[in-house]
Amino acid sequence: xxxxxxxxxxxxxxxxxxxxxxxxxxxxxxxxxxxxxxxxxxxxxxxxxxxxxxxxxxxxxxxxxxxxxxxxxxxxxxxxxxxxxxxxxxxxxxxxxxxxxxxxxxxxxxxxxxxxxxxxxxxxxxxxxxxxxxxxxxxxxxxxxxxxxxxxxxxxxxxxxxxxxxxxxxxxxxxxxxxxxxxxxxxxxxxxxxxxxxxxxxxxxxxxxxxxxxxxxxxxxxxxxxxxxxxxxxxxxxxxxxxxxxxxxxxxxxxxxxxxxxxxxxxxxxxxxxxxxxxxxxxxxxxxxxxxxxxxxxxxxxxxxxxxxxxxxxxxxxxxxxxxxxxxxxxxxxxxxxxxxxxxxxxxxxxxxxxxxxxxxxxxxxxxxxxxxxxxxxxxxxxxxxxxxxxxxxxxxxxxxxxxxxxxxxxxxxxxxxxxxxxxxxxxxxxxxxxxxxxxxxxxxxxxxxxxxxxxxxxxxxxxxxxxxxxxxxxxxxxxxxxxxxxxxxxxxx
Amino acid sequence: xxxxxxxxxxxxxxxxxxxxxxxxxxxxxxxxxxxxxxxxxxxxxxxxxxxxxxxxxxxxxxxxxxxxxxxxxxxxxxxxxxxxxxxxxxxxxxxxxxxxxxxxxxxxxxxxxxxxxxxxxxxxxxxxxxxxxxxxxxxxxxxxxxxxxxxxxxxxxxxxxxxxxxxxxxxxxxxxxxxxxxxxxxxxxxxxxxxxxxxxxxxxxxxxx
Numbered sequence: 001x002x003x004x005x006x007x008x009x010x011x012x013x014x015x016x017x018x019x020x021x022x023x024x025x026x027x028x029x030x031x032x033x034x035x036x037x038x039x040x041x042x043x044x045x046x047x048x049x050x051x052x053x054x055x056x057x058x059x060x061x062x063x064x065x066x067x068x069x070x071x072x073x074x075x076x077x078x079x080x081x082x083x084x085x086x087x088x089x090x091x092x093x094x095x096x097x098x099x100x101x102x103x104x105x106x107x108x109x110x111x112x113x114x115x116x117x118x119x120x121x122x123x124x125x126x127x128x129x130x131x132x133x134x135x136x137x138x139x140x141x142x143x144x145x146x147x148x149x150x151x152x153x154x155x156x157x158x159x160x161x162x163x164x165x166x167x168x169x170x171x172x173x174x175x176x177x178x179x180x181x182x183x184x185x186x187x188x189x190x191x192x193x194x195x196x197x198x199x200x201x202x203x204x205x206x207x208x209x210x211x212x213x214x215x216x217x218x219x220x221x222x223x224x225x226x227x228x229x230x231x232x233x234x235x236x237x238x239x240x241x242x243x244x245x246x247x248x249x250x251x252x253x254x255x256x257x258x259x260x261x262x263x264x265x266x267x268x269x270x271x272x273x274x275x276x277x278x279x280x281x282x283x284x285x286x287x288x289x290x291x292x293x294x295x296x297x298x299x300x301x302x303x304x305x306x307x308x309x310x311x312x313x314x315x316x317x318x319x320x321x322x323x324x325x326x327x328x329x330x331x332x333x334x335x336x337x338x339x340x341x342x343x344x345x346x347x348x349x350x351x352x353x354x355x356x357x358x359x360x361x362x363x364x365x366x367x368x369x370x371x372x373x374x375x376x377x378x379x380x381x382x383x384x385x386x387x388x389x390x391x392x393x394x395x396x397x398x399x400x401x402x403x404x405x406x407x408x409x410x411x412x413x414x415x416x417x418x419x420x421x422x423x424x425x426x427x428x429x430x431x432x433x434x435x436x437x438x439x440x441x442x443x444x445x446x447x448x449x450x451x452x453x454x455x456x457x458x459x460x461x462x463x464x465x466x467x468x469x470x471x472x473x474x475x476x477x478x479x480x481x482x483x484x485x486x487x488x489x490x491x492x493x494x
Numbered sequence: 495x496x497x498x499x500x501x502x503x504x505x506x507x508x509x510x511x512x513x514x515x516x517x518x519x520x521x522x523x524x525x526x527x528x529x530x531x532x533x534x535x536x537x538x539x540x541x542x543x544x545x546x547x548x549x550x551x552x553x554x555x556x557x558x559x560x561x562x563x564x565x566x567x568x569x570x571x572x573x574x575x576x577x578x579x580x581x582x583x584x585x586x587x588x589x590x591x592x593x594x595x596x597x598x599x600x601x602x603x604x605x606x607x608x609x610x611x612x613x614x615x616x617x618x619x620x621x622x623x624x625x626x627x628x629x630x631x632x633x634x635x636x637x638x639x640x641x642x643x644x645x646x647x648x649x650x651x652x653x654x655x656x657x658x659x660x661x662x663x664x665x666x667x668x669x670x671x672x673x674x675x676x677x678x679x680x681x682x683x684x685x686x687x688x689x690x691x692x693x694x695x696x697x698x699x700x701x702x703x
Contacts, residue, residue, distance in 0.1 A: 006635055006681065010651050013628045016620040020629065032566025038497075051641050053633045055648075061641070062648050062662075067569040069662045070527040071520050080542045081549075085518045088553055089511045 013055050020056035028064065031057060035065045152262050153250055153304035158205045159236035160252065160298070163189045163226070165197030165341075173197055177254050179298045179306060181326060183235045184227070188326045190311055191217050191224040192348045197341050202228050214335045220385035221284075221321040222311035222351050225330045236298075239305030241285060241322050245270055249287065249307060252298045265299070267307075271319065271358055284311075284358065287318035312355050319355050350379035354386045361393060369393045377409070384413040388420050395423070403427055418444050422454055425461075434461045452482040459489045468493055499565050506557055517557075518549060524569060525576040531654075533580060540583065547579045548572075635684050643677045650674055 013020060026034075026047055033039045034047045051057050077085065163178035174193040181188050187202060194200065202210045210228035217224050250262040268288035285308050287299060299307045299320050308320035357372030373390035376383055391406030407424035410417050425440035441458035444451060459474030471493050479486035505513025525545045529536055536544075552575065560571050620628070636644055642663065649659045656674075660667035 006631065006685065007651055009628050009631060010648070012620060012624070013632070014648070014652060016625075019620050019622075019625050028562070028566045028570055029564040032564065032569075048641055052636065052644070055629065055632050058641075058644050058648055062645055062652075063573075064566050064569065065645065065662045066527070067524055067566075067573060070523040071565075071569060073661070074519050074523045075526045077522055078538060078542050081522060081545055084546055084549055085515070085522070088518065088549060089515045091509075091511075 010055070014059060017056055017059050020054070020059075022054070022056070024050065025054060026050060026057050026060070028060065031060050032064045032068070035061055035068060152264075153300055153302050155252065155262070155300065155304045156234060156236065158234050161187060161205065162203040163187065163194070163224075164201045164203065165194045166199040166201055167196075168198045170199075177252070177297050178202060178226075179309070180233045180235045181225075181238065181306065181323075182330075183231070183233055185230050185233055186235075186330055187212075187226050187228060188309060189224050189226070190309060191219065191222045192351060194224055194341055195347075198338070200226060200338065200341075202226070204230075204233070213338055215338055215341070216330045216333055216335055217340070218321075218325070218329050218333075219351075219380065219382045220354075221325055221329075222348075223309065223321050223326060223329060225326065227330070236300075236306040237304065238323050238327065239301045239303075239307045241267075241270065241307055241324065244285060244301075244307065248302055249285075249299050250302070251287070251310060252300060254297065262300075265318075269362075270322075271362065284319040284355075285322055287320055312352060317352060317355050317359065319358070347379055350376045350383060353379065354383055354389075357386065357389060357393075361389065366393050366396045370397070382413060384410045384417055384420070387413070388417065388423070391420070391423055391427075395427070400427060400430065416443075416447050418447050418451065418454075421447075422451075422457070425454075426457065429457070429461060429464075434465045437461050438465070449477075450481060452478060452485065456482065456485040456489060460492070463489075463492055497565050499568050500563070503557070503560070503568075514553075517552070520569070521545075521548060521552065521572045521576075524572045528573060528576050529580070536580075540587075544576070544579050544583045547583065548575050551575060551579065635681055638680055638684055639677055643673055643680075646670055646673050647677055647681075 030039070030043070030047055031051075034044065034051070037044075039047060051061060159180045161178040161180060163176045165173040165176075167173050173196060176189050176193040178187040178189040180186070200212045200215065202212055204210075208230075210230060212226040212228050214227040215224060216226070244267040247267050249265050249267050251265055252262060266288045267285050269286040271284040271286060285299070287310065298309055301307055306323050308322045309326065310318060310320045312319050353372045354376035357369045357376060360366075360369040360372055370390060370393045373386045373393060376386040377390065387406050387410035391403045391410065394400070394403035394406055404424060404427045407420045407427065410420035411424065414420075421440045421444040425437040425444070428434075428437040428440070438458060438461050441454050441461060444454045445458065448454070455474050455478040459471045459478065462468075462470040462474060471489065475486055475489045475493060478489065502513050502516060506517050522545055525548055526541065529541045529544070533541075556575065560568065562568060562571060639647070645663060646659055649662070654662075656667045656670045659670045663670070
C-alpha cells in the first residue's frame with residue numbers, strides 16, 4: 001500500500017518534472033558524464049550525492065542514459081528515411097567537393113546560392129523590395145506631376161524687401177516684410193508694426209537701404225504703402241481676386257527664396273461690407289489653412305501673382321487685404337507725414353477685435369459683433385470701417401438711432417466714406433427725412449457717380465419729394481447700369 | 495559520435511556530407527526510440543513523416559540554433575526537436591481528422607479517433623506544496639538506495655520493460671528484476687520506519703547532512 005502510494009507520487013512528479021528543478025541541479029553535461037562514468041572522483045561524488053536526493057536530476061540521468069543508448073545502438077532506417085538521408089548527404093558532399101577547388105568566381109557564385117528556404121525568403125524579400133520601389137516611384141511621379149500642375153509658384157524674391165521701423169535714436173523697433181507693388185518704388189507693408197516709428201528704412205534683397213518719407217496708411221486695412229527713391233525696382237506681378245474663393249493660395253514667409261518655404265492655403269471667403277447689394281467691393285480675403293497660423297506676409301496665387309497682405313495679428317484669424325485696396329491706396333489718398341506714425345494709436349488688438357467682429361457678423365451673431373466693433377473703436381477711434389460695420393450691426397438689431405450715430409462717427413473720420421453716406425441716407429429715409437437723405441446720396445454720387453444702389457435710392461427719394469425731374473435723371477443714369485431697378489423706377493415715375 | 499562535438503558541428507554547418515551522415519543517424523535513432531516508447535499509436539509512415547520533418551528542420555538552419563557544446567546537450571536537442579515536430583504533426587493530424595469528421599457522419603468517426611487531446615497536453619505542473627511533499631517523501635524513501643537502484647525504480651515507474659532497462663544500463667535483465675524486487679522491500683521498510691520515526695518524533699537517521 002505504502003509502495004503504491006510512493007509510486008503514484010513519483011508518477012505525478014515525473015509528469016511535472018520541471019517543477020522539481022532547483023538551482024543546485026546538475027547540467028546535462030555533468031549528468032551525461034556521470035552516466036558514462038567519465039567524471040573525475042571528487043566531482044563524481046558530489047554529483048552522486050546530489051543525484052541521490054533529487055528526483056529531477058535522476059529523471060535527467062535516466063533520459064540521458066536512454067539517449068546515449070539510442071545513440072550507441074542505431075536503429076535500422078526505413079527506406080524513405082534512408083533515401084532522404086542519402087539525398088542530404090549527397091547534396092552536402094557535392095557541396096564539399098565543389099569547395100575543394102574554390103576559386104574566386106565560385107565564391108562569388110556561392111554568395112548567390114541559397115538553400116531552398118533561403119531562396120524562399122530571398123524571393124519574398126526581392127518581391128517586397130520591388131513592390132516598395134514601384135510604389136515609391138509611382139507616388140513620387142504622381143507627386144511631381146501634382147507639383148508641376150498646381151505646384152509651388154516661383155517667386156522673384158527681389159520683390160520682397162525688409163521694412164524697418166526706426167526710433168529717434170535709430171534703433172530698429174520692428175521689422176516687417178514689404179512687397180514691391182510698383183516698379184516706381186511703391187512698397188506695401190503691414191501698418192501696425194510701424195506705429196511709433198520716427199523713420200522708416202527699406203532694405204532690398206541686395207542689401208541696399210532706402211529711407212522713405214512718402215507714406216500712405218489705411219488703418220482699416222492695417223495697411224501701409226510707402227515709396228522709396230528708386231524707380232527701377234522689380235515689382236511683383238499683381239493678381240486678380242475676383243474669383244479667388246476656393247482657390248489655392250500661398251503665404252510668403254519673411255525672406256522667401258524662390259518657392260521654398262511657401263505655405264499652401266485656401267482662400268475660403270471674401271469679406272464684403274454686408275449693407276450694400278452691389279459695389280460694396282471686396283474688403284478682406286479670408287485665408288483658410290492648417291499651416292498659416294501666424295498671420296503675416298504676402299499671399300500669392302499659384303502663378304506667384306500678388307493677391308494681398310495678411311494683416312491680422314491673431315492666430316487662427318487670417319484675413320488679408322486685397323491687392324486692389326493696396327494699389328488704390330496711394331492713388332486715391334494723400335500721403336501722410338511720417339510724424340503721424342508717432343500719433344497713431346493703432347493697435348493690433350483693436351484691429352483683431354475688428355476682424356473678430358467681421359467673423360461674428362458673418363455668423364449672424366449681431367450682439368457679439370457689436371461688442372467686438374465697440375471694443376475695436378474704443379481701442380482705436382480711427383477705424384472708420386469698424387464704425388460702418390457697427391452701424392450696420394445696429395441696423396440688424398433694429399437700433400436705428402445708434403445706427404445713425406455710428407455712421408456719423410465714421411463720417412467724422414472720413415466724410416467721403418461711401419458706405420457710411422449711403423447707409424446713413426437710408427436711415428434718414430426710413431425716418432422720412434428725404435431732403436437730408438438726398439444731400440447724402442448726392443455726396444455719395446459725387447464720390448462714385450456710377451453707384452447703382454445710390455442712384456436707385458436717390459431716385460426714390462426724389463420721387464418721394466415729388467421731384468420727377470431729378471428722379472428721371474437718376475433713371476437715365478441708372479438704366480444702362482441696372483436695367484431691373486431702372487425699370488421699377490420708370491414705372492414709379494410714370 | 496565523439497564526446498567533442500565541435501568538429502562534427504563545424505562539419506555540418508560547412509555542409510560536410512560525412513558529418514551530416516553521423517548527425518542524421520544519431521538523430522534518427524533518438525527520434526525512433528522516442529516514438530517507440532511514447533507514441534505507440536503512430537504508424538511507421540507517421541514516424542517517417544515526423545523524422546523527415548526533423549531532418550528538414552535541422553538542415554534548414556535549425557542546427558544553427560543549437561547553442562550547447564557537449565554531446566549530451568546535442569542529444570537532448572535532438573529529442574526536443576523530435577518532440578516538437580511530433581506535437582505539431584499530431585496537432586495537424588487532429589485538425590485534419592476534425593475537418594473530415596465534420597464532412598462525414600459524426601457517429602462513424604468516433605471509433606477511428608486514434609489519439610486524443612490528452613496526448614498533446616504538456617506535462618502537468620504541480621502545486622509547490624505538492625512538490626515539497628513529494629520531494630520530502632522521495633528523499634526519505636530513497637535514502638538507502640543506490641543511484642543505480644533509483645534509476646531502475648524510475649524506469650520501472652515510467653513503464654519501461656526489464657529488457658529495455660537492462661539495455662540502457664548495460665546490465666543483465668535478470669539483475670534488473672532482482673534489483674527491483676530487492677529495492678521494493680527496502681523501500682517498504684524505509685517507509686514503515688519513516689512513519690514510525692515520524693510518530694516517535696525523532697530525527698531521520700539517514701539524512702544526517
